[in-house]
Amino acid sequence: MSGSSNAQSSPTVAALLNETEAAQLLGITIRALQGWRLRGDGPVYVKLGRLVRYRRSEIERWLDARSRRHTSQISAEG
Helix, strand or coil, X not given: CCCCCCCCCCHHHXXXXXXXXXXXXXXXCHHHHHHHHHHCCCCCCEEECCEEXXXXXXXXXXXXXXXXXXXCCCCCCC
């Protein structure tokens, strides 16, 4: 009987990035990403026990919220 295997990851789980992948995507160091997380400044993350993972969609949303057209544009975050 053929069917979907339990070994296959769901699209949501497969889209999770580890710290290294998230930092590379953003072009920053892992330490910078950790610092942002500590201060609550970085993208939303998922905590799985001791593991930290990032959804690519959350990183993109976080970046979109920081997009500016000019230097005097006020941040939506205050």
